[in-house]
Amino acid sequence: MAAQLIALRDGGEPGARPGAPRAAEKGHVVIDRVSIAFGKGANRHVAVANSSLEVQPGEFVCLLGPSGCGKSTLLNSVAGYVMPSHGQVTVDGVPVTRPGPDRGMVFQQYSLFPWKTVLDNVAFGPRLAGREDGEAVARTFLDMVGLSRFAKRYPGELSGGMQQRVGIARALANYPSVLLMDEPFGALDAQTRVMMQESLLAIWSEFRTTVIFVTHDIDEALFLADRVLVMSASPGRIIADLAVPLARPRQPEIATEDGFIRLKRQCLEKIRAESLRAFDQQNR
Numbered sequence: 320m321a322a323q324l325i326a327l328r329d330g331g332e333p334g335a336r337p338g339a340p341r342a343a344e345k346g347h348v349v350i351d352r353v354s355i356a357f358g359k360g361a362n363r364h365v366a367v368a369n370s371s372l373e374v375q376p377g378e379f380v381c382l383l384g385p386s387g388c389g390k391s392t393l394l395n396s397v398a399g400y401v402m403p404s405h406g407q408v409t410v411d412g413v414p415v416t417r418p419g420p421d422r423g424m425v426f427q428q429y430s431l432f433p434w435k436t437v438l439d440n441v442a443f444g445p446r447l448a449g450r451e452d453g454e455a456v457a458r459t460f461l462d463m464v465g466l467s468r469f470a471k472r473y474p475g476e477l478s479g480g481m482q483q484r485v486g487i488a489r490a491l492a493n494y495p496s497v498l499l500m501d502e503p504f505g506a507l508d509a510q511t512r513v514m515m516q517e518s519l520l521a522i523w524s525e526f527r528t529t530v531i532f533v534t535h536d537i538d539e540a541l542f543l544a545d546r547v548l549v550m551s552a553s554p555g556r557i558i559a560d561l562a563v564p565l566a567r568p569r570q571p572e573i574a575t576e577d578g579f580i581r582l583k584r585q586c587l588e589k590i591r592a593e594s595l596r597a598f599d600q601q602n603r
């Protein structure tokens with residue numbers, strides 16, 4: 320399966336040529352002094368304040384912060400759904416001005432087309448890009464997320480976890496250089512969530528695309544990421560940039576190791592200080 324995937328990747332990307340960069344060489348994201356405000360006048364609300372971040376190709380970073388701090392807004396500025404009021408986002412040196420297939424998005428709410436089969440959902444992007452082998456690409460990625468058997472089913476017939484795996488396959492089928500994930504496992508039960516995290520890491524270790532993953536769950540961030548960026552309470556700023564030098568591949572038991580617990584304590588301290596500040600603000 321790995322060989323098949325690599326064959327598809329080397330020869331399969333639209334416009335690919337021999338020696339074209341692989342996914343792991345693309346996906347360099349620079350968020351440069353970005354502020355994002357909504358509304359005007361008295362209704363103006365600053366969601367993200369002066370945030371900078373550089374993500375290397377193939378890196379897995381988590382944006383961690385309390386609810387409402389601006390994580391989705393910052394992620395959406397990389398996706399091209401939201402334009403910064405100040406500053407700039409570039410992906411591989413190109414300023415982001417709109418959504419594009421180089422940036423795959425997976426949302427918390429499974430956003431599949433309910434009237435299309437699982438296979439057609441995943442094949443949608445490649446077909447839109449004019450690929451004649453859209454179905455083969457879709458089958459490869461369905462295989463990767465372990466759902467080949469469900470190709471002809473409809474989303475409504477699948478569990479939440481399975482729908483989210485289809486969502487991941489669908490995003491990857493466009494060969495994005497950056498995979499953007501907004502609390503993708505937030506609606507799943509705890510056991511399914513852990514399985515999804517493991518399966519995401521397995522996929523990432525094979526595909527090596529850059530991942531920016533938003534979560535408010537510290538354990539999830541530490542389990543997944545190479546680096547955790549802690550955001551402050553609203554207006555969101557990046558207040559800590561923690562390397563997570565835990566060995567890979569990671570198993571759930573890692574959460575009981577000393578190194579993990581030390582990192583968790585550091586995150587908790589940052590977030591607690593920030594949550595208290597936010598609570599204070601709301602009650603003033």
Ligand code: ADP
Nearest residue numbers: 357358366385386387388389390391392393553
């Ligand atoms: P998070 O994802 O961290 O929970 P969000 O990025 O969704 O936070 O929201 C940050 C802040 O920006 C919130 O106060 C939210 O109400 C506000 N916000 C987000 N999107 C919009 C929008 N389209 N219009 C107005 N306000 C928004």
Ligand code: MG
Nearest residue numbers: 390391392501
């Ligand atoms: Mg959000």
